[in-house]
Amino acid sequence: MTLQEKLEILGAGARYDVSCASSGVQRGNSGRFSGGLGNSAASGICHSWASDGRCVSLLKVLFTNQCLYDCAYCPNRRSRDIPRTAFTVQELVDLTLGFYRRNMIEGLFLSSGVFGSPDHTMETFLKILQILREREKFFGYIHVKAIPGASEDLIRRVGAYADRMSVNIELPSAESLARLAPDKTPQGIFRPMRVIAVETQGAQEVSRHLAALRGEVAAEPAPEYGVTGAKSRALAAAKAPGKFFVPGGQSTQMIIGASPETDLQILGLSSRLYQGYGLKRVYFSAFIPIGEDPSLPAAGPVPLWREHRLYQADWLMRFYQFAPEELLDDQSPNLDPRLDPKVVWALRHPEFFPVDLQRRPEPDLLRVPGIGPTSVRRLVQGRRHGTLTEEVVKKCGVVWRRARFFVALRGQGPEKSLPMAFLREELSDPGFRPPVNPGPRQQEFQFDLGS
Amino acid sequence: MIWAHEGTLGSFLSVVFRIFETKDSDPVIFSQEDLGLLEPEQQAPENPEWARRVLEGVRRRSGDEARSWVIAGFLSEAPGREKILLDFIRHCVRVGSGALAHKTQPQVLALEALAQSTRREAHGYMGLLRFRELKDGTLYAPFRPQRHVTPLLAWHFTDRLGLIPWMIHDLGRGCALLGAQGRWEFYPEVSTEQELEFSPEEAEFQALWQGFFRAAGVPGRENPELQKKKIPQKYWEFLIERP
Numbered sequence: 271m272t273l274q275e276k277l278e279i280l281g282a283g284a285r286y287d288v289s290c291a292s293s294g295v296q297r298g299n300s301g302r303f304s305g306g307l308g309n310s311a312a313s314g315i316c317h318s319w320a321s322d323g324r325c326v327s328l329l330k331v332l333f334t335n336q337c338l339y340d341c342a343y344c345p346n347r348r349s350r351d352i353p354r355t356a357f358t359v360q361e362l363v364d365l366t367l368g369f370y371r372r373n374m375i376e377g378l379f380l381s382s383g384v385f386g387s388p389d390h391t392m393e394t395f396l397k398i399l400q401i402l403r404e405r406e407k408f409f410g411y412i413h414v415k416a417i418p419g420a421s422e423d424l425i426r427r428v429g430a431y432a433d434r435m436s437v438n439i440e441l442p443s444a445e446s447l448a449r450l451a452p453d454k455t456p457q458g459i460f461r462p463m464r465v466i467a468v469e470t471q472g473a474q475e476v477s478r479h480l481a482a483l484r485g486e487v488a489a490e491p492a493p494e495y496g497v498t499g500a501k502s503r504a505l506a507a508a509k510a511p512g513k514f515f516v517p518g519g520q521s522t523q524m525i526i527g528a529s530p531e532t533d534l535q536i537l538g539l540s541s542r543l544y545q546g547y548g549l550k551r552v553y554f555s556a557f558i559p560i561g562e563d564p565s566l567p568a569a570g571p572v573p574l575w576r577e578h579r580l581y582q583a584d585w586l587m588r589f590y591q592f593a594p595e596e597l598l599d600d601q602s603p604n605l606d607p608r609l610d611p612k613v614v615w616a617l618r619h620p621e622f623f624p625v626d627l628q629r630r631p632e633p634d635l636l637r638v639p640g641i642g643p644t645s646v647r648r649l650v651q652g653r654r655h656g657t658l659t660e661e662v663v664k665k666c667g668v669v670w671r672r673a674r675f676f677v678a679l680r681g682q683g684p685e686k687s688l689p690m691a692f693l694r695e696e697l698s699d700p701g702f703r704p705p706v707n708p709g710p711r712q713q714e715f716q717f718d719l720g721s
Numbered sequence: 722m723i724w725a726h727e728g729t730l731g732s733f734l735s736v737v738f739r740i741f742e743t744k745d746s747d748p749v750i751f752s753q754e755d756l757g758l759l760e761p762e763q764q765a766p767e768n769p770e771w772a773r774r775v776l777e778g779v780r781r782r783s784g785d786e787a788r789s790w791v792i793a794g795f796l797s798e799a800p801g802r803e804k805i806l807l808d809f810i811r812h813c814v815r816v817g818s819g820a821l822a823h824k825t826q827p828q829v830l831a832l833e834a835l836a837q838s839t840r841r842e843a844h845g846y847m848g849l850l851r852f853r854e855l856k857d858g859t860l861y862a863p864f865r866p867q868r869h870v871t872p873l874l875a876w877h878f879t880d881r882l883g884l885i886p887w888m889i890h891d892l893g894r895g896c897a898l899l900g901a902q903g904r905w906e907f908y909p910e911v912s913t914e915q916e917l918e919f920s921p922e923e924a925e926f927q928a929l930w931q932g933f934f935r936a937a938g939v940p941g942r943e944n945p946e947l948q949k950k951k952i953p954q955k956y957w958e959f960l961i962e963r964p
Contacts, residue, residue, distance in 0.1 A: 273929065274932055277929055277932055277933050277936070278932045278933070278935070279936075281932075281933045285936065285937050285938070286939065299880045299881060302879075302880060302883045302884075303884070303902070304884075306883050306884075307881075307885070308883075309877075309881050311847075315844070315847050316951075317848045318848070318934060318952070318960070318962060318964070319947075319964065320934065320937040320938035320948070321935075321938030321943055321945070321964075322939045322942035322944050322947075322948075323944035323946075323947030323948050323951065324937075324939075324942075325951075326934065326937055329933070330937065365929065368929075369926070369929075369930060371885065372852045372853065372854070372860070372926060372930070372961075373848075373852050373862065374851065374961070556942075558939065558941050572941050572942065574942065648824055651822050651824060652824055655823065656825060
């Protein structure tokens with residue numbers, strides 16, 4: 271098999287791992303005058319966009335698509351009859367450096383099928399990363415997967431060379447994991463997550479966070495899939511001073527639509543992961559049927575809109591100070607396909623509105639549909655220097671078409687007696703077709719090249 | 722008084738310096754190119770020390786970000802930017818720190834928009850520039866930016882590429898950045914007539930990249946409108962891959 275063929279197979283094999291961020295780490299090329307190659311920009315850099323509209327910023331490949339495991343949802347599962355191949359260590363190093371020099375990538379995203387054993391796979395990762403960092407003096411971005419079931423020692427050693435490490439939680443409950451990926455155990459997934467969290471935040475911090483979620487001191491905490499009652503906030507990772515270990519933090523991914531959990535369960539779990547393990551991101555990947563497995567839903571439309579709503583809810587939790595149980599409850603545990611979750615909340619809480627933009631505190635402004643964190647910042651600056659008018663508010667980036675139903679300016683609020691049906695129509699996304707689906711938002715800094 | 726600058730940032734800032742020095746009460750700045758054959762009423766030769774002092778003055782009055790806005794704003798090459806810049810600089814001198822917070826002032830909003838547009842394009846090119854390896858090992862990246870973003874790319878690529886010699890070539894303006902040994906230099910005039918010889922691995926790497934790029938898209942999630950929205954067509958000319 272030629273290198274070209276290998277790359278196409280192993281690149282295709284890795285594309286379902288949707289994390290592609292190259293952000294979060296600001297690093298100069300400390301070997302700039304002695305043969306070092308590469309740096310890392312905190313905002314991340316998108317180098318291209320694939321046919322599905324998603325950003326391409328890293329060389330995202332499997333080292334091999336051989337795998338011991340037979341997870342029902344995975345295109346690379348052991349029982350599937352597909353061409354199997356593997357890179358040599360040198361091939362992968364050369365590809366990484368060659369693409370990097372040509373400015374096609376910010377770095378490497380290294381995953382793999384499990385070969386030999388989880389530890390054997392991680393040892394190969396370790397070798398590759400050591401060569402890149404030490405022999406080739408490569409300072410670009412490296413995101414490496416932690417293989418479920420790998421030993422703590424190897425996780426620590428590999429993490430010393432990577433910018434980000436992630437282990438995929440795959441399914442939103444222990445039952446679904448047992449049914450669809452029996453080769454993986456919750457322990458095998460949560461242990462690496464805990465190790466990475468401890469190394470990046472310190473053991474005491476992590477124990478405290480995990481204990482707060484369950485009300486008891488944790489030794490080797492049992493994995494918790496349940497829904498939390500606490501408000502979610504993305505934790506700032508406080509690193510042990512002086513030690514290099516995964517400065518970009520960790521993330522995870524779960525598959526949406528392959529198993530019966532509700533959005534409430536998914537968001538609750540997500541919230542616990544952010545709080546308990548200090549994750550940077552939880553990614554959602556819409557399930558794409560690849561074969562006939564009786565334990566999976568039959569081939570049907572890919573639930574892209576559901577993935578999109580979950581990302582919107584995730585954003586609300588991380589940047590708008592919403593808690594999952596504010597967005598959903600047992601009576602309606604799933605997100606509305608026609609209205610985004612912020613609008614749903616607003617329509618359910620008429621007592622909160624209208625929000626007087628001149629006077630109300632920042633968290634209240636954030637709850638208005640059409641107003642985001644950037645607009646809030648500008649509004650707060652603007653209102654210090656004078657009275658806000660509709661014109662100024664629009665200049666601050668507020669989407670007036672939506673916000674006008676929920677705000678009061680200069681003492682003047684919106685028309686009180688607008689019928690709900692009219693509001694829902696005005697505020698819904700066009701038709702049933704989800705808006706141009708951005709998939710996982712890659713960066714917090716949205717640079718739109720249009721114009 | 723009507724002043725004219727020669728098109729470069731240094732020359733524009735020299736004019737600004739002289740405007741402040743002569744306390745011109747009603748200055749108007751054009752580029753000499755816009756004036757064509759007309760003579761400006763007042764002249765100012767390009768003086769690097771004057772230019773430096775203007776930028777330093779803005780920085781001392783209103784901070785690093787304000788200084789950065791002035792540079793990025795000028796490089797936007799938007800018509801009429803001279804007036805916006807001059808108004809902004811006077812605003813900074815008058816208001817001091819916190820000048821940028823006056824979002825309701827038209828000169829602040831207008832310059833912010835210009836500066837952001839330049840930075841956005843520069844950041845876009847940090848991702849979309851593609852280098853090709855030449856026979857002698859130099860990395861060569863041609864492009865045709867709308868705004869004059871080349872100076873804004875200098876530091877990033879100097880740092881990124883280290884000892885490897887590299888060149889970023891603005892084919893539209895005929896200027897280029899050359900870097901080597903961890904340093905860079907700007908050349909305002911570089912000839913575009915050049916027969917380039919690529920390294921023997923170059924063709925293979927381009928094919929590898931195209932193959933990887935095609936394999937990266939998930940079937941069943943095709944979204945050509947989104948792809949086009951993210952990479953407008955004007956960037957396609959020098960990409961190796963075909964979106």
